[in-house]
Amino acid sequence: MNExxxxxxxxxxxxxxxxxxxxxxxxxxxxxxxxFATARALAAKxxxxxxxxxxxxxxxxxxxxxxxxxxxxxxxxxxxxxxENSITAAFAAAEKQFGHVGVLVNxxxxxTPRLGLAETISVDDFDxxxxxxxxxxxxxxxxSIPQMERRGFGRxxxxxxxxxxxxxxxxxxxxxxxxxxxxxxKALAVETARRNITVxxxxxxxxxxxxxxxxxxxxxxxxxxxxxxxxxxxxxxxEEVGRLxxxxxxxxxAFITGTIIPVDGGYxxxxxxxxxxxxxxxxxxxxxxxxxxK
Numbered sequence: 689m690n691e692x693x694x695x696x697x698x699x700x701x702x703x704x705x706x707x708x709x710x711x712x713x714x715x716x717x718x719x720x721x722x723x724f725a726t727a728r729a730l731a732a733k734x735x736x737x738x739x740x741x742x743x744x745x746x747x748x749x750x751x752x753x754x755x756x757x758x759x760x761x762x763x764x765x766x767x768x769x770x771x772e773n774s775i776t777a778a779f780a781a782a783e784k785q786f787g788h789v790g791v792l793v794n795x796x797x798x799x800t801p802r803l804g805l806a807e808t809i810s811v812d813d814f815d816x817x818x819x820x821x822x823x824x825x826x827x828x829x830x831x832s833i834p835q836m837e838r839r840g841f842g843r844x845x846x847x848x849x850x851x852x853x854x855x856x857x858x859x860x861x862x863x864x865x866x867x868x869x870x871x872x873x874k875a876l877a878v879e880t881a882r883r884n885i886t887v888x889x890x891x892x893x894x895x896x897x898x899x900x901x902x903x904x905x906x907x908x909x910x911x912x913x914x915x916x917x918x919x920x921x922x923x924x925x926x927e928e929v930g931r932l933x934x935x936x937x938x939x940x941x942a943f944i945t946g947t948i949i950p951v952d953g954g955y956x957x958x959x960x961x962x963x964x965x966x967x968x969x970x971x972x973x974x975x976x977x978x979x980x981x982k
Contacts, residue, residue, distance in 0.1 A: 712786035713793070714791065716795055716824065717796030718751075725930035728754060730791065731754045733938065738751075739764045742766065750764070763781065765778045779835070793937070794829070800813075822869060829876060842880065853948065853950070873946065874946045887945055890933055893950065900923075919958050
């Protein structure tokens with residue numbers, strides 16, 4: 689065993705498999721929604737969290753909240769995931785503050801600006817979806833891998849979607865980008881598996897983020913329609929996605945790589961959504977169960 693491999697083996701050996709104590713965690717889109725819920729779950733495991741977001745003011749506020757709650761170092765940096773220079777600067781800032789990044793969560797994303805048939809969607813709408821979701825995950829992973837190799841430990845978790853594994857109409861650009869994330873995840877997992885780096889993706893169903901709550905209030909989405917489609921009978925919470933991502937980030941998850949894991953209440957596996965399978969839980973009851981006040 690050469691000296692470099694010996695150092696890597698030693699570092700991995702002394703880590704608590706259930707903790708991220710002192711490991712720098714870089715979360716794109718970390719200011720709110722699934723990104724922030726993930727950052728919070730990582731901080732609860734002892735990770736030193738960098739929140740990277742276009743909304744720097746919100747990222748700073750969120751980072752400060754995590755530092756106060758968990759007594760861990762945090763950092764907020766501006767980031768446009770589609771811009772290489774922005775990514776270079778953000779990762780350099782994180783490395784300067786924390787050392788080599790060990791965990792990357794590619795959570796930055798945007799919603800479909802409008803629904804429509806494929807022949808009516810503009811090329812610009814299609815391109816921006818691929819730029820933010822797929823190009824962003826690629827560029828951030830590309831920037832993080834050298835740091836992970838120097839650390840001897842790496843976890844990359846991408847955000848896919850149920851739209852990346854099912855056929856849902858009128859969202860062709862978003863679905864294409866998320867399907868691309870799945871292929872990217874598997875290919876990169878094979879490339880990095882023998883470098884102590886795992887690569888996985890989570891595929892959320894309909895999650896009650898701030899953005900989707902606003903769309904529900906505006907009448908753009910029908911809560912009941914999507915809740916009934918899922919066997920669980922409800923939408924998910926950002927915290928439920930964040931907990932899974934934090935698990936995949938742990939040293940103890942080293943034998944899990946190349947997976948696309950749905951977090952969707954069974955949405956993607958249900959056969960006939962017309963069958964009656966029992967009463968649906970009220971969303972307020974679910975939030976109360978998790979101690980989340982809205």
